[in-house]
Amino acid sequence: MYRHAVFFTCLAFVPLTLGLASVEGKHTQHELVTLGLTAMLTLAQLTMLLGGRTLARALVSVALLPLLLALASYALPEYWIPLSSWDAMSRSLIDGLTLEAWRPALLATLGLTLLAVLIMTRTRSSLGGPLLLAMVVLLLGVQVSLARISLGAQLLRSAGDIWITLAMAALLAGVSVTALPGWRAHAAPLRRALVPSLALVFVVLLLWHHQKSVTERELRAATEAEAYQLGDRLTREIQDHLAAVERFANIWTLLDTPPSQAEWARQAALYHRDFRYLLNIAFVDPDSRLTRVYPASDLNLQVLGARLFDAQPAGRQAVSRALFEQRIGRTDVIMLLQGVPGIIHYLPIPLDERRTLGAVAMVISLPMLAETLFNEVDRQHTGLALAQGDQVLASQESQALPGPWRHVVQLDVTGAPLTLSVQPSHASLLQRLPRHPVVTLVTGLTLAYLLYLVLHGYTRLAHQHRRVHSTNTELRREIRTRSQLQEEVEWLARHDELTHLPNRRLFMETLEANTQRRPLSVLICDVDHFKRINDHQGHLIGDRYLNRLGRIGREVIEPHGGLFARYGGEEFVACLPQTDSTQALAIAEALRQRLEDAQLQHHDGKVLTASIGVVTLVEGPLDVAAIMQAADDALYRAKAEGRNRVRVAPSLTTIERA
Known part of the structure; x- marks a missing residue:
């Protein structure tokens, strides 16, 4: 792309040279001025391509001064600055020179001004590069159309000659080659800003041509x-x-x-x-x-x-x-x-x-x-x-x-x-x-440029808003996912993965939470001969039996405001706040009976049963280790006495005996 840009930019010197040879000796100062300004901008673009940005900007600034003066002379009303004042200003520079003698054609002045802005801004899309380039293309097209009319028959010189048009076209090609690849990556946003702005430029050019024809015809x-x-x-x-x-x-x-x-x-x-x-x-x-x-x-x-x-x-x-x-x-x-x-x-x-x-x-x-x-x-x-x-x-x-x-x-x-x-x-x-008509043209092109900047800025903000919204959506989704994972982790930390019952940790936390509530009863339930289930019927059957026991335990314990948890292996525990020993014994007996009635059988047809130890703390401080040991002792006694039964812990100073 760089070589192509340099080639097209250098190509502009060919019509410039031919144009200079064609006007030599014809006293057409305005064509010489236009050719000189075009050559200066071409040199500025070439310098910009070679890395000399400071020198390029200086050349563009020098070229912009006469272009802006010429544009002002076209647009400012006669009662503001009369033509005689412009002529006097011209004669102060060169004796005998008039404004019309050196002033470039209107469309050539506008086209060169836009090219100067393109070079100065390095065709950046955020500064209106695509629209400026499209404007120059349209102005060149209008110049070619007006070139069919004899320049001598025009009152207001609007179009430059063919050599100036070709030189501007070659310079524009050199500018375009470097800009188009960068714009292609943002084609959709640029199109949304460029299309309405370009439509306004079309309308302005048509309106200018109509007003120009009408005013000249009326005059x-x-x-x-x-x-x-x-x-x-x-x-x-x-x-x-x-x-x-x-x-x-x-x-x-x-x-x-x-x-x-x-x-x-x-x-x-x-x-x-x-x-x-x-x-x-x-x-x-x-x-x-x-x-x-x-x-x-x-x-x-x-x-x-x-x-x-x-x-x-x-x-x-x-x-x-x-x-x-x-x-x-x-x-x-x-x-x-x-x-x-x-x-x-x-x-x-x-x-x-x-x-x-x-x-x-x-x-x-x-x-x-x-x-x-x-x-x-x-x-x-x-x-x-x-x-x-x-x-x-x-x-x-x-x-x-x-x-x-x-x-x-x-x-x-x-x-x-x-x-x-x-x-x-x-x-x-x-x-x-x-x-x-000139004021309409200049104002319309300026409004089209401002419209492009507004639409381009709005498009960029909308794109950034969409990106922020998408990022926020992803962030919220990530937060929800992380929250769910955190909840799952926290749930897994306090629950048994197989039976979905509270685990030992949550059971201990529940005991700690009920330190001041009396009476407080604790049950320890152990499935009788559960190892035989795993050995003879497999772990899947054993897991199914444990799940069934977990559901039965929750159905019996939770209506009484208690917590039923898996303590480990085939052992389950229950915490019953505000439950005395009599109620605890009845609840434990109901749990044992429900398991027996569930008809969960061993490989030999015997019904699956459980032994339960019960302890109740009536008053005094809570000693978790002591109360758990008392309940475990009661469980041991139930097993020792033949299993499938409920036993209450032996008498302690802080424990009521059944």
Whole structure:
């Protein structure tokens, strides 16, 4: 895995080199910056693989600074930090450098930032490594999809070029190779945290793309509407001009002679003041000669006296319509006598129905008209062009980088079809572009990352809880087992394993426990000739007979509050607190009789019997050895007298005789 990781990481330098060669000399600083940052992260990953963690983290930190600045410039609103401030900050580093010139594409910025975090955290799953890796894969996929769109047609540069994408993919492969084996061991917990987080990333990317498309479409529609408004203002200006020209012409219908130069200048000055784009206002006599002109500039005085039929053939038809047909004549866009393109309106001044005093010539200079229109817009951030067909009549180039959108408005200037082209600058469009799609993207990815951390932490806690619960269950089971074993050990320590009766130890403890209770009787029972059972019928029969005797003893002794125990071999003992000698004798006799009635037989058919010795302590201190010896003596006497009988111990000072 280590060799594969090094191989893929080194492979990233191939597209980086090819990308550097492809942008050399093209003044694409942003691609050079992106390639440089990718190379720095690739070197950091390679250094991390070789063990230089401190140097790797330093390289990542250096790369993160411009990436975070670029990301902030994408996300922060214009009213917080305007684009001009970002440009001023860029120019403070390199003279003439603007933000858009060096800033990497949005998705490339995000992808490189996530790769930097992956390298810094060494792809640990507890720090979001799997989700960060999946995010970079998705961002690369979106970059490939957006790469089909011409980068020049995009307002906000979103995707890097193919070489940057390939380099990031190779670096991502190198990071993945080292991380995947460690994640595979925890596949199920990681899947539970990764799937919902990744679903949120999908939704965020779709929402970002939708908002990006909508905001750019709305901005384009807004700038197009502004272009049409500009064209409408130009059209209204021409219409107002024509209405004014008609009023001006009607003034001279009251005269029978041509106006003097002073009269002409006095009236024309009022109209020229309102319509600054008029090159001149001239009086044309019936022979088409220019006899009066205002303003009396050197350029206009040069054409004074010219016969229009001869000097301007392109406008002959319009002049004839005014002079001979008494109708308004309009020229197409022609070259004026002053050497500039323009349009001339000829308005007749009739004397009667057949005669004409002359005509008023309103000469519109299209460059001056365009200049009047251009003054209404920001010259620094808007490119304008007024054209007729392929001929550009007037133009204004934007001082800033032109934007991707050119709006063409069709105009009808008194019958002359013109086109007005409006192209806002890239900077002015970026200033007006809403930031909420980028904010949505960054915020959504951050929330997905936090969701992963929460789910991963919850999954780990749940796993630890299950382990603790399992350990506690095992511990409780072990405690129960040990308790059961302890109880069994304690029970075995005080009970006979064969008959399940209390043994000698428990019998002695019971005697000690009844030290202060009087009277206290003790019985010793011995099976007569029990050895013959084992010798002739076997130990299994002997064990069965002992069990039967044990049950009989418990049935007889325990109802009287006593304890019946196996003393050893075929000997059994009983402790009867608060039982005097008479009661003890009766109980012992009942025990003997019950055994005899049980018809447990020897090999020769004789019934199994028992001999019992009884002793009762009426008062005085308890001497266990003495009382047991007295009971044993009574038992011995019962056996000596022929067995199958009950005998009471001989008289002692502390023992009542029967």
